[in-house]
Amino acid sequence: MKTVGIVVEYNPLHNGHVLHYEKSKEVTGADAVVAVMSGPFLQRGEPAIAGKRARTEMALAMGVDLCIELPVTYAVQPAEWFAHGAVAILEATGVVDCLSFGSESGTLERMLPLSRSLANESGALQSEIEKHLQEGMNFPSAYGAAAAAVFGDSDSDITHLQSMLMKPNNALGLHYLIALHRLGSRITPYTIPRESAQYHDPLPGASCIASATAIRNIILSQGLDAARPYIPEFTYSIMAREIENGQAPMEWEQFRQPLFQSLLTHTPAQLEGFLEVTEGLEYRIMRTLAKLQKPTVDALLESLKTKRYTRTKLQRMLLHIMLNHDKTSMNREELAKGPGYIRILGFSDCGRMLLKRMKQHATLPVIHKPTALDHPQLERDVRAAAVYANGHPQPDIKCYYSDYLLPPVTS
Amino acid sequence: MKTVGIVVEYNPLHNGHVLHYEKSKEVTGADAVVAVMSGPFLQRGEPAIAGKRARTEMALAMGVDLCIELPVTYAVQPAEWFAHGAVAILEATGVVDCLSFGSESGTLERMLPLSRSLANESGALQSEIEKHLQEGMNFPSAYGAAAAAVFGDSDSDITHLQSMLMKPNNALGLHYLIALHRLGSRITPYTIPRESAQYHDPLPGASCIASATAIRNIILSQGLDAARPYIPEFTYSIMAREIENGQAPMEWEQFRQPLFQSLLTHTPAQLEGFLEVTEGLEYRIMRTLAKLQKPTVDALLESLKTKRYTRTKLQRMLLHIMLNHDKTSMNREELAKGPGYIRILGFSDCGRMLLKRMKQHATLPVIHKPTALDHPQLERDVRAAAVYANGHPQPDIKCYYSDYLLPPVTS
Numbered sequence: 001m002k003t004v005g006i007v008v009e010y011n012p013l014h015n016g017h018v019l020h021y022e023k024s025k026e027v028t029g030a031d032a033v034v035a036v037m038s039g040p041f042l043q044r045g046e047p048a049i050a051g052k053r054a055r056t057e058m059a060l061a062m063g064v065d066l067c068i069e070l071p072v073t074y075a076v077q078p079a080e081w082f083a084h085g086a087v088a089i090l091e092a093t094g095v096v097d098c099l100s101f102g103s104e105s106g107t108l109e110r111m112l113p114l115s116r117s118l119a120n121e122s123g124a125l126q127s128e129i130e131k132h133l134q135e136g137m138n139f140p141s142a143y144g145a146a147a148a149a150v151f152g153d154s155d156s157d158i159t160h161l162q163s164m165l166m167k168p169n170n171a172l173g174l175h176y177l178i179a180l181h182r183l184g185s186r187i188t189p190y191t192i193p194r195e196s197a198q199y200h201d202p203l204p205g206a207s208c209i210a211s212a213t214a215i216r217n218i219i220l221s222q223g224l225d226a227a228r229p230y231i232p233e234f235t236y237s238i239m240a241r242e243i244e245n246g247q248a249p250m251e252w253e254q255f256r257q258p259l260f261q262s263l264l265t266h267t268p269a270q271l272e273g274f275l276e277v278t279e280g281l282e283y284r285i286m287r288t289l290a291k292l293q294k295p296t297v298d299a300l301l302e303s304l305k306t307k308r309y310t311r312t313k314l315q316r317m318l319l320h321i322m323l324n325h326d327k328t329s330m331n332r333e334e335l336a337k338g339p340g341y342i343r344i345l346g347f348s349d350c351g352r353m354l355l356k357r358m359k360q361h362a363t364l365p366v367i368h369k370p371t372a373l374d375h376p377q378l379e380r381d382v383r384a385a386a387v388y389a390n391g392h393p394q395p396d397i398k399c400y401y402s403d404y405l406l407p408p409v410t411s
Numbered sequence: 412m413k414t415v416g417i418v419v420e421y422n423p424l425h426n427g428h429v430l431h432y433e434k435s436k437e438v439t440g441a442d443a444v445v446a447v448m449s450g451p452f453l454q455r456g457e458p459a460i461a462g463k464r465a466r467t468e469m470a471l472a473m474g475v476d477l478c479i480e481l482p483v484t485y486a487v488q489p490a491e492w493f494a495h496g497a498v499a500i501l502e503a504t505g506v507v508d509c510l511s512f513g514s515e516s517g518t519l520e521r522m523l524p525l526s527r528s529l530a531n532e533s534g535a536l537q538s539e540i541e542k543h544l545q546e547g548m549n550f551p552s553a554y555g556a557a558a559a560a561v562f563g564d565s566d567s568d569i570t571h572l573q574s575m576l577m578k579p580n581n582a583l584g585l586h587y588l589i590a591l592h593r594l595g596s597r598i599t600p601y602t603i604p605r606e607s608a609q610y611h612d613p614l615p616g617a618s619c620i621a622s623a624t625a626i627r628n629i630i631l632s633q634g635l636d637a638a639r640p641y642i643p644e645f646t647y648s649i650m651a652r653e654i655e656n657g658q659a660p661m662e663w664e665q666f667r668q669p670l671f672q673s674l675l676t677h678t679p680a681q682l683e684g685f686l687e688v689t690e691g692l693e694y695r696i697m698r699t700l701a702k703l704q705k706p707t708v709d710a711l712l713e714s715l716k717t718k719r720y721t722r723t724k725l726q727r728m729l730l731h732i733m734l735n736h737d738k739t740s741m742n743r744e745e746l747a748k749g750p751g752y753i754r755i756l757g758f759s760d761c762g763r764m765l766l767k768r769m770k771q772h773a774t775l776p777v778i779h780k781p782t783a784l785d786h787p788q789l790e791r792d793v794r795a796a797a798v799y800a801n802g803h804p805q806p807d808i809k810c811y812y813s814d815y816l817l818p819p820v821t822s
Contacts, residue, residue: 258672265735295806324676
């Protein structure tokens with residue numbers, strides 16, 4: 001049974017994801033699909049529009065066979081750690097043969113050799129990154145520029161590489177490839193060209209494919225029905241049920257009160273202890289709060305934003321503060337150890353067979369409920385789920401601890 | 412100008428308070444009234460139904476001449492520290508001649524000699540308190556029983572004293588008297604008998620006087636109009652405006668989300684660092700959360716409550732967790748130093764004259780805005796006000812920092 005791994009957020013699962021899923025099976029010839037999916041909080045530092053169980057249901061409805069949670073420890077991280085965590089889990093299952101990801105470039109031709117070098121490189125690249133950061137670049141741009149400068153053959157090649165790496169999915173893909181190299185993985189990578197909808201494009205075109213960002217904006221501003229052309233019918237029904245139950249749609253503003261409370265009750269010295277509160281950002285937070293025009297998360301982010309600090313970086317920082325993620329327990333050494341378990345969110349009949357094979361081949365504990373293991377990453381996942389449920393439009397105590405109360409989703 | 416000091420919460424200011432105010436002037440023959448009033452959070456560990464500016468307006472409308480904020484460091488404390496902080500501020504003004512408080516007993520006959528002994532006592536009383544705590548008594552009862560046992564003349568006298576000290580206003584009054592002794596104050600104490608409405612009585616009688624608790628329950632369950640017979644017209648108008656502006660009525664449930672978020676994101680070891688999280692209560696919190704039926708503050712308190720831990724003690728504990736009040740910076744030694752400033756909330760024309768006299772006589776800095784001083788107690792006050800504003804039905808950024816933005820209220 002040939003198995004392809006994918007790394008997903010499904011925020012929410014839309015027509016573009018279905019295309020990627022189908023192409024991934026087609027290109028790799030895989031019979032089964034394993035998805036590593038972020039839980040309630042996502043890579044760009046945002047709450048998912050619906051909870052992880054609902055999004056697992058969407059994945060299974062589409063045809064995913066096994067859905068595994070990417071621990072929040074890796075899910076809310078810059079591309080480098082996000083990719084490392086996700087790829088390490090796919091590798092640890094012992095049953096994944098290939099990895100398929102979407103990219104703007106649609107080919108691995110330049111990315112593969114680049115990733116091979118970057119996996120081993122540190123000195124020259126690091127000092128080049130530092131140089132660009134000091135020029136005021138944000139980290140993703142600095143990384144792209146540095147990688148291009150160190151490995152480009154000529155001026156035009158450097159420009160070409162840099163422009164390629166400015167595309168978010170190319171950059172993320174590069175980190176998947178680097179992670180595969182670093183882990184000495186035998187998983188074969190594939191990339192699928194991303195369709196017309198631009199990730200950064202807030203408005204959908206005439207096509208039935210729109211970016212997840214555009215779809216969320218439609219749902220939040222016009223309601224679920226307006227988003228119907230861009231999502232499969234099962235996404236529509238699951239979202240409709242979640243909204244009906246008061247558990248969606250979720251967005252940052254649902255966390256206004258606890259976020260502001262965290263910011264207001266910590267001293268700058270305490271704020272500095274949280275992950276991603278770097279380079280004096282604790283003082284920037286304090287100054288920004290004092291002159292804010294409106295008590296909304298959006299107003300806060302708009303006021304905090306600079307060329308150097310992207311909204312993504314700032315959103316992750318605010319999430320870490322809200323979730324009490326400190327620098328000490330989530331340091332580089334801890335992250336480099338990789339995920340500590342394979343948490344099953346859901347599976348199909350075929351997924352059940354994969355789970356059986358994993359009993360022999362998995363190199364990490366495979367768990368269905370958090371009671372099965374005592375691990376700091378798992379504690380963070382349970383806490384993140386509870387904080388997320390605490391932000392629901394209609395909070396329900398059953399959702400706070402559904403990690404403990406409910407078995408994985410099955411299709 | 413003879414001046415009487417009173418210690419108030421005005422939550423909200425009602426007809427019983429007017430009576431106490433008038434009797435206090437009559438009994439003491441005072442021309443001016445200075446009130447030390449708690450800010451947004453109160454002695455029983457609850458948010459005030461309206462903000463401190465609104466309640467200052469009520470005080471001035473009734474005839475109070477000078478309204479001073481009791482720092483949250485003392486306002487949300489057991490009777491002992493609450494009384495110490497409030498009396499120390501009245502003493503520090505240098506212009507207060509007498510102190511008037513309401514009590515169930517209505518006389519100082521037994522309380523004065525008792526307070527004189529208790530002010531100097533420690534050994535016998537402490538071991539008697541410990542004995543009762545170990546029997547499972549809560550602290551206020553243990554204190555009352557211990558004081559009665561140590562100072563009663565006979566069995567019947569002990570029973571009588573103990574029953575007297577079981578009444579909350581007698582107990583609080585005793586601590587005012589102890590504080591006066593300990594501070595070597597020359598302020599003369601007076602007590603006014605409390606009228607028929609019982610503090611613990613949730614339902615108003617036929618009288619136009621109802622307890623503040625009963626009035627808040629009426630406002631929260633039936634609306635402001637239903638409470639009209641029990642409050643002066645100015646309280647009604649001020650409350651109506653605050654409700655209209657989305658800044659009242661405030662209650663614990665307005666803080667459900669940040670409170671639960673604080674509880675959910677801290678480990679037991681971290682919770683144990685907060686004030687009043689004593690004797691393993693951090694584990695009781697964790698166990699209680701896991702089996703809670705509804706995500707409400709009330710359900711949490713009902714589940715946490717035991718004979719030993721009163722709702723009051725638990726509410727204060729939850730407030731300290733939410734406000735990030737830690738044991739280290741708010742230890743006994745720090746509290747024993749007393750308030751660090753006299754923060755003016757509002758004044759009348761007569762109060763302006765008191766302020767002039769205080770320039771010569773006050774023994775603490777007199778401040779109108781928090782920018783005037785750098786003091787940890789003041790930082791806590793500013794934070795408490797911002798957290799309170801963050802819980803408003805309609806949050807408005809101007810309220811978060813009104814401490815900085817607005818001058819004291821004047822009448």
